Amino acid sequence: MNTHNLKLGVNIDHVATLRQARGTVYPNPLAAARLCEAAGAHGITVHLREDRRHIQDRDVTALRKALKIRLNLEMAATPEIIAIALKVRPDEVCLVPEKRRELTTEGGLDVFGQWKTLKTAVARLADEGIAVSLFIDPDRRQLDAAAAVGAPVVELHTGTYCDAAGASIRRELKRLMDGARYAHALGLQVNAGHGINLDNIRGILCVPCLDTLNIGHSIVARAVLVGMRLAVREMLKAMAGYRG
Ligand code: PXP
Numbered sequence: 001m002n003t004h005n006l007k008l009g010v011n012i013d014h015v016a017t018l019r020q021a022r023g024t025v026y027p028n029p030l031a032a033a034r035l036c037e038a039a040g041a042h043g044i045t046v047h048l049r050e051d052r053r054h055i056q057d058r059d060v061t062a063l064r065k066a067l068k069i070r071l072n073l074e075m076a077a078t079p080e081i082i083a084i085a086l087k088v089r090p091d092e093v094c095l096v097p098e099k100r101r102e103l104t105t106e107g108g109l110d111v112f113g114q115w116k117t118l119k120t121a122v123a124r125l126a127d128e129g130i131a132v133s134l135f136i137d138p139d140r141r142q143l144d145a146a147a148a149v150g151a152p153v154v155e156l157h158t159g160t161y162c163d164a165a166g167a168s169i170r171r172e173l174k175r176l177m178d179g180a181r182y183a184h185a186l187g188l189q190v191n192a193g194h195g196i197n198l199d200n201i202r203g204i205l206c207v208p209c210l211d212t213l214n215i216g217h218s219i220v221a222r223a224v225l226v227g228m229r230l231a232v233r234e235m236l237k238a239m240a241g242y243r244g
Contacts, residue, residue, distance in 0.1 A: 006205075007042035009072055011193070011216025016046075016054035029055065030062045032223075037069050043091075045193075045214050047074035048081060050098060057084065064088050072133075072214070077114075077121040086128055093125050094133040094155055094191075094214075108136035108157040111145035119149040126150065133191060138179025147186040154183050155191040155214065158204060162195030169203070176207045184209035198222070 015032040019025070033044045044067055046055045063071055073090040075081040076098035085093050095118065097109050111118055111134055122132045133153035136142040137160070146154050156179055161172035176192070183190045193214030196204055204213065 006210055007212040008040075009043035009045045009070070009191075009193075009212050009214040010036040010041045010219055011045040011047070011074075011214055012036065012220065013045075013047050013054045013216055014220040016056070016059060020054055029059050030066055032220075033063055033067060037067065041069060042212065043070035043072050043214075045072040045074055045094070045216065047096070048084065050076060050078065050081065060084070060088050060090070064090060074135075077117055082121055082124060085125060085130065089128060090130060092131045092133060092153070094135055094153075095121060095151075096135040107159075108139070108142060109134055111136060111142050111149060115145065115149065118151075122150050126152075133189075135193075138175045138183075140179070140182055143179060143183050143186060143188070146183075147188055151188070153189040153191060153211075155193055156180060156183070156207075157194050158192050158196055159194035161203065162197070162200045173203045173206065176204075180207045180209045 010033075012029050012032050015027050015029045018027055019029070029046070036044060044063060046060060046063065048055050048057065048060055060073060070091040072092040072094055073085055073088070074094045074096050075085060077095050095109060097107065099106065109118070118134065122134075125132045131153055132151050133155050134146045134149075134151045135155045135157060136146055138156045143154065156176055158176060161169070161176055164172045180190050180192070189211050190209045191212040191214060192204065192207065192210055195217075196213060196215045197218035
């Protein structure tokens with residue numbers, strides 16, 4: 001497979017998690033997004049959760065104004081958040097299931113079960129020129145339903161593969177490969193995301209027909225480590241003027 005054209009969307013939610021933990025103004029997600037942009041990322045993803053635990057409305061507005069690369073807004077298909085998306089007009093929206101008590105998005109959408117809600121949401125967002133993606137498990141029934149509700153893009157949930165151990169790794173990877181081929185044959189753009197890191201990405205690169213990978217937690221976690229040396233040096237330099 002030619003990986004040359006595979007795009008990276010960086011999910012910067014957890015930059016905001018760090019800020020919200022202390023109620024400070026830093027680290028600023030927009031500053032992080034600019035660094036991602038400068039490093040070659042193709043897009044920025046943020047999840048505006050109903051409980052606003054990390055990304056805030058003002059972050060989405062600021063990103064929309066400042067970014068040159070694509071802004072992908074992850075969100076639940078609720079009237080409140082749909083209204084915000086219609087106002088902010090991100091380049092893309094990725095509809096996800098959302099539970100208040102979950103640590104992170106726990107599984108794909110049940111497009112089949114939520115047919116009516118999703119069809120209405122997809123149509124409203126598409127009318128405003130927003131490319132709508134549905135976050136789903138690599139399951140043929142869900143993929144058929146995604147195509148039938150009129151979504152041009154699906155994001156395959158890679159979390160089960162990324163969390164798998166032992167014999168299930170190959171099984172989960174095969175599911176992703178079959179799902180990607182099937183979605184592509186349905187005419188859908190195929191993205192993938194959740195739980196991808198530097199250890200498991202080799203398997204993901206075997207999945208055919210991929211357009212974009214959306215990766216968040218592992219990149220933010222890695223950024224903390226690769227930046228630590230510089231951050232400590234900066235503070236020591238700031239302390240160097242101490243004269244007792
Ligand atoms: N794609 C979707 C739809 C997600 O919900 C998430 C998590 O917010 C991601 C990608 C990124 O997952 P991770 O932070 O595990 O890389």
